[in-house]
Amino acid sequence: MATLTGQQARDQAPPGPAALAVRGVAKTFTRRGAAVRALEHTDLDIAPGEFVSLIGPSGCGKSTLLKLIAGLLEPTAGTVSVDGTPVTEPLAQVGMAFQKPTLLRWRTVLDNVCLPLDIAGEGGAEGRGRARELLEMIGLAAFEKHYPKELSGGMEQRVAIARSLVGRPSLLLMDEPFGALDEFTREDLNDELLGVWQREPKTVVFVTHSISEAVFLSDRIVVMSARPGRVHADIKVALPRPRDRSLRDQPEFYEAIRQVRAALDEAKDGER
Numbered sequence: 426m427a428t429l430t431g432q433q434a435r436d437q438a439p440p441g442p443a444a445l446a447v448r449g450v451a452k453t454f455t456r457r458g459a460a461v462r463a464l465e466h467t468d469l470d471i472a473p474g475e476f477v478s479l480i481g482p483s484g485c486g487k488s489t490l491l492k493l494i495a496g497l498l499e500p501t502a503g504t505v506s507v508d509g510t511p512v513t514e515p516l517a518q519v520g521m522a523f524q525k526p527t528l529l530r531w532r533t534v535l536d537n538v539c540l541p542l543d544i545a546g547e548g549g550a551e552g553r554g555r556a557r558e559l560l561e562m563i564g565l566a567a568f569e570k571h572y573p574k575e576l577s578g579g580m581e582q583r584v585a586i587a588r589s590l591v592g593r594p595s596l597l598l599m600d601e602p603f604g605a606l607d608e609f610t611r612e613d614l615n616d617e618l619l620g621v622w623q624r625e626p627k628t629v630v631f632v633t634h635s636i637s638e639a640v641f642l643s644d645r646i647v648v649m650s651a652r653p654g655r656v657h658a659d660i661k662v663a664l665p666r667p668r669d670r671s672l673r674d675q676p677e678f679y680e681a682i683r684q685v686r687a688a689l690d691e692a693k694d695g696e697r
């Protein structure tokens with residue numbers, strides 16, 4: 426068996442969690458000839474391995490910020506960098522999951538999870554092994570040969586999350602991934618997401634409208650002000666980890682929710 430040199434081993438090892446820096450970012454869209462200022466003067470630093478949620482009034486630019494970080498949009502001003510590299514296009518080490526799971530209906534569950542690997546030409550036996558490992562992790566191992574139409578909404582979203590993780594991203598961007606699900610399923614998936622994040626450390630930026638979801642998951646919650654969005658408050662969630670659902674009954678959990686709600690109210694009041 427060939428032995429790897431130290432350098433080769435480092436090249437092949439999955440990258441560690443990424444650091445993210447957003448500096449003076451603004452984004453203005455043009456809609457029917459009129460300028461729509463979605464984001465202004467936005468600064469954000471996220472340390473490797475942090476789980477950070479973005480919360481704010483509807484239309485404050487959360488999805489826009491996530492797309493700028495993903496390299497799907499270009500800022501009007503300012504820069505975004507991942508591990509010191511300016512983002513000018515989608516980066517291979519970034520995984521994404523959105524509110525709609527957008528599975529391909531003609532592909533099985535396993536083949537949907539493998540899609541990013543197939544696109545990258547890495548869909549061999551090793552990649553399929555990795556996809557199976559993820560399906561096991563999220564409790565869908567028995568469904569690998571099923572098709573999307575045979576799954577519930579929660580199961581589809583689990584598959585989309587496995588797909589976002591299959592390339593071992595060092596940065597995971599999630600835009601309201603559980604927004605369309607009932608509360609019980611959402612809480613189950615919150616538990617599973619934290620389990621995966623603990624087993625495979627990575628930096629996560631998570632957009633949500635749910636204060637309790639943000640508190641349960643995050644190390645920090647960034648509260649954005651109404652349009653044009655900017656960072657209104659950056660709140661550290663000092664609740665201990667690992668977290669499980671019993672946390673939801675604790676007074677500290679309610680206190681953290683109260684604090685975030687107060688910051689959100691302030692952010693909205695600033696607009697009146």
Ligand SMILES: Nc1ncnc2c1ncn2[C@@H]1O[C@H](COP(=O)(O)OP(=O)(O)OP(=O)(O)O)[C@@H](O)[C@H]1O
Nearest residue numbers: 454455456461463482483484485486487488489490
């Ligand atoms: N491609 C686009 N063209 C024109 N305007 C856009 C475009 N994308 C977003 N906007 C506008 O920019 C603003 C911010 O939108 P964005 O979707 O980022 O907000 P959001 O905070 O994610 O909203 P929500 O919480 O409702 O999902 C909105 O006013 C939106 O209409």
